[in-house]
Amino acid sequence: MARIIVVTSGKGGVGKTTTSAAIAMGLAKRGHKTAVIDFDVGLRNLDLIMGCERRVVYDFVNVINGEATLNQALIRDKNCNQLYILPASQTRDKDALSQEGVGRILDELKKDFKYIVCDSPAGIERGAFLAMYYADDAFIVTNPEVSSVRDSDRMLGILSSKSRRAEHNEEPIKEYLLLTRYSPERVKLGEMLSVDDVQEILSLHLLGVIPESKSVLNASNSGTPVILDEKSDAGQAYADVIARYLGEDRPHRFIDEKKGLFGKLFGSK
Amino acid sequence: MPTDSQHSNYHPPALEFKSTTFSAPVLVLANNDVIIIEHQLQEKIQLAPEFFKNSPVVIDLQELNKQKLDIDINELVNMLHSLDFLPIGIRGATTQQLNKALDLSIPAHTGQNQALLIDNTKPQPAKPIPTAEDSASPERTTLIIQPIRSGQRIYAHGDLIVLAQVSAGAEILAEGNIHVYGSLRGRALAGVQGNIEARIFCSDLQAELISIAGTYKISEDLTEMVRNRPVQICLQNNTLTIKDL
Ligand SMILES: Nc1ncnc2c1ncn2[C@@H]1O[C@H](COP(=O)(O)OP(=O)(O)OP(=O)(O)O)[C@@H](O)[C@H]1O
Ligand SMILES: [Mg+2]
Numbered sequence: 001m002a003r004i005i006v007v008t009s010g011k012g013g014v015g016k017t018t019t020s021a022a023i024a025m026g027l028a029k030r031g032h033k034t035a036v037i038d039f040d041v042g043l044r045n046l047d048l049i050m051g052c053e054r055r056v057v058y059d060f061v062n063v064i065n066g067e068a069t070l071n072q073a074l075i076r077d078k079n080c081n082q083l084y085i086l087p088a089s090q091t092r093d094k095d096a097l098s099q100e101g102v103g104r105i106l107d108e109l110k111k112d113f114k115y116i117v118c119d120s121p122a123g124i125e126r127g128a129f130l131a132m133y134y135a136d137d138a139f140i141v142t143n144p145e146v147s148s149v150r151d152s153d154r155m156l157g158i159l160s161s162k163s164r165r166a167e168h169n170e171e172p173i174k175e176y177l178l179l180t181r182y183s184p185e186r187v188k189l190g191e192m193l194s195v196d197d198v199q200e201i202l203s204l205h206l207l208g209v210i211p212e213s214k215s216v217l218n219a220s221n222s223g224t225p226v227i228l229d230e231k232s233d234a235g236q237a238y239a240d241v242i243a244r245y246l247g248e249d250r251p252h253r254f255i256d257e258k259k260g261l262f263g264k265l266f267g268s269k
Numbered sequence: 270m271p272t273d274s275q276h277s278n279y280h281p282p283a284l285e286f287k288s289t290t291f292s293a294p295v296l297v298l299a300n301n302d303v304i305i306i307e308h309q310l311q312e313k314i315q316l317a318p319e320f321f322k323n324s325p326v327v328i329d330l331q332e333l334n335k336q337k338l339d340i341d342i343n344e345l346v347n348m349l350h351s352l353d354f355l356p357i358g359i360r361g362a363t364t365q366q367l368n369k370a371l372d373l374s375i376p377a378h379t380g381q382n383q384a385l386l387i388d389n390t391k392p393q394p395a396k397p398i399p400t401a402e403d404s405a406s407p408e409r410t411t412l413i414i415q416p417i418r419s420g421q422r423i424y425a426h427g428d429l430i431v432l433a434q435v436s437a438g439a440e441i442l443a444e445g446n447i448h449v450y451g452s453l454r455g456r457a458l459a460g461v462q463g464n465i466e467a468r469i470f471c472s473d474l475q476a477e478l479i480s481i482a483g484t485y486k487i488s489e490d491l492t493e494m495v496r497n498r499p500v501q502i503c504l505q506n507n508t509l510t511i512k513d514l
Contacts, residue, residue: 052428150419153436157418172415201415201454203434 002110005117005189006135008159010151014121014143015180018216018237021049021225023139026242028083029227032114035074038088039131040121041096042267047087051223053164061089065080070108072148079228084113090148102130124158134164137174140204143181144193149201152177156202177204183212191197195255208241210234211254293457294432295360295472296349297329297499297514301340307348314352326354327378328370331361332513342369410445417441417455429459437477446470458485459502469502470514484509 007020017040024036027034038046047053058068063086065176070086077083086105089096091173109116116198120131132138138159140156142152159173160166166173179198186192195209215232233254240250314321327380333340337428344357349356360368366375403450411425413430419438423429429443432450439455441447447459449471460467460482467481474495477488481504491511499514 108340150438153419154438157421157439158416158438160418161421200452201436 002113003115003136004106004110004134005115005137005139006132007117007139007141008125008128008132008155009122009148010155011148012109012129014141014148015210015216016141017049017119017176018220018226019044019139019141019180019210020046020117020180022227022235022238023242023245024083024115024117025077025225026227026238027115027117028080029080030076030242033082033084033112033113034117034196035086035109035113035234036117036119037086038119039097039127040119041088041127042090042093042223043121044088044090046119047075047085048223049225050085050221052078052085052087053223056087059089059134060105061086061092063105064097070105079224086170089155092258097127097130099130099133101238103134104161106134124154126151127154130163132173135159136165137176137179139176139207140202141178141180142181142198142202144179144187144198146193149193149198153202156204162236175204176207176245177202178207178210180210181212182209184255195252206252207244208237209238209242209252209255210220295327295329295499296354297332297472298340299332299514300476301333301338303341303344303348306345307352310349310352310354317456322353324354325357327358327360328356328375329361330359330366334361334366339363340366342366342373346370346373346375411443416429416451419455424497443467456480460504465504467503470500471502472499474498474500474511474512477513479509481509486511 002135005023005025006021007016009016019073020036024034028034034045036050040046042059047056055075058073061071063070063073068102074084076088077085106116118131118135123128140150140152140155156175159175163173165171177198179195182195183192187194195206199206211233213232213234215229215234216226219229226232226234227238237254243250288419291295297504298306328345330340334451346356356375359375360378362377366480370377380466402514409426410428410430411423412430413423414432417431417435417439419422419436422440423442425443425445427443428445429441430448431441434451435441435449435453435455435457437454441455442458442461444460444462444464446467447457449457449467450477451494452473453471454475454477456470456478457469457476458480463482469481474491475497476491477500479486481502484504484507486509495511500511501514502509502511504510
């Protein structure tokens with residue numbers, strides 16, 4: 001059975017697109033046929049991170065409008081032949097996506113792909129709604145700071161009440177926490193929330209902690225998902241995430257247990 | 270010739286351990302008289318008989334032990350069983366109490382969190398959040414088992430019982446009492462139709478706002494004495510009073 005994964009956060013700039021690219025590549029590298037869709041209509045940058053921006057002919061909106069077939073729009077990744085990218089449109093606005101149209105495309109993709117990764121735009125408006133509506137699993141991308149955690153909590157509320165699964169009274173979307181841009185040093189200094197602080201507020205299954213890393217910038221500059229940089233800490237952290245998602249046991253790395261800002265402000269419990 | 274042990278390598282795994290977070294009510298005791306506890310528990314059960322039937326419960330003896338009050342574990346557990354509670358853990362206990370509990374197959378729960386860790390391979394699908402229209406009779410108790418997240422709003426015509434956390438930015442309202450068996454970080458308003466007898470009970474008070482029949486306190490008004498503690502909140506002479514549970 002195909003699974004639809006939404007990568008979402010509420011807050012902008014926390015690492016959704018970086019994560020979408022990494023996990024789509026990670027799943028594909030494991031031999032699972034995977035498609036990754038850019039839902040950020042008007043601000044496309046998944047294709048940049050995936051290094052296929054110069055091969056975009058048709059996009060998601062063209063397919064929804066019937067101006068191109070799915071096969072014409074899907075771009076095969078240059079590093080992995082199990083991975084396909086469906087880019088967003090740069091020239092339309094977000095109203096170009098219809099709920100019915102998105103559902104139709106996802107249904108078509110499900111016939112052919114094992115995993116479909118939806119890179120959500122920021123916010124809780126229409127684009128983010130459509131990206132999460134049909135999801136089976138949600139990767140909640142959160143930075144270790146209060147406003148990001150709060151927005152993730154808000155998004156979790158939307159997942160549990162507005163998704164297709166919620167509306168149809170089906171088993172709820174499986175929610176996983178991904179803590180990104182984590183810096184143990186700054187946690188130690190009390191400038192950031194610790195893993196425990198975030199877990200205390202969100203109580204979610206922690207899929208992984210991605211450290212703040214220069215390798216992410218290098219990867220996006222060269223248009224290769226950071227998970228392919230196997231020597232980098234962020235690349236390894238994303239590889240762990242994939243392993244855990246697929247049911248393997250991996251100890252958490254790149255975490256410092258020291259108390260963060262939250263612990264200092266409110267005392268330990 | 271393949272031996273038996275080689276052969277058994279081909280069996281797919283029959284089990285796996287997974288760890289999930291699981292909420293359960295914590296029974297924080299402030300009195301070591303089992304008769305009195307039984308009496309007060311019966312009153313609570315009256316509020317929501319269906320909900321408490323066969324409910325798991327974690328026994329918390331921290332308060333008692335702070336006051337150097339011992340309690341007969343056997344007697345306590347027997348009483349809980351007679352009321353259809355299923356004790357699944359104990360915390361804040363002395364070594365002696367722990368050993369007695371272990372004899373009764375009740376393990377120690379050392380974590381300080383409200384969330385209880387038990388192995389549970391299939392998490393129960395969460396029920397949808399009931400809305401105002403869902404409650405048929407005005408007296409009915411509304412039970413919520415999943416976290417109430419920021420931006421969500423729950424209205425109960427009768428009492429409201431929440432078995433999980435209420436996030437900052439969430440709002441829960443009830444015409445009757447409110448019970449929260451998790452961290453209360455959002456806004457909680459009981460007796461919203463003017464019932465001055467309504468109360469709020471919670472196991473960890475961190476609320477942004479608490480209100481009974483329109484009389485309210487905001488987060489800033491909560492002293493360190495009551496913050497992060499199990500408390501009950503009621504109206505006394507038109508003032509909101511917060512007492513330790
Ligand atoms: N682990 C990391 N270490 C260092 N920088 C990172 C990390 N993850 C993401 N970044 C950087 O943060 C910025 C935002 O990342 P990204 O575009 O993935 O976020 P986003 O959530 O998709 O943003 P938007 O909400 O605008 O879509 C980028 O500059 C990216 O390089
Ligand atoms: Mg993005």
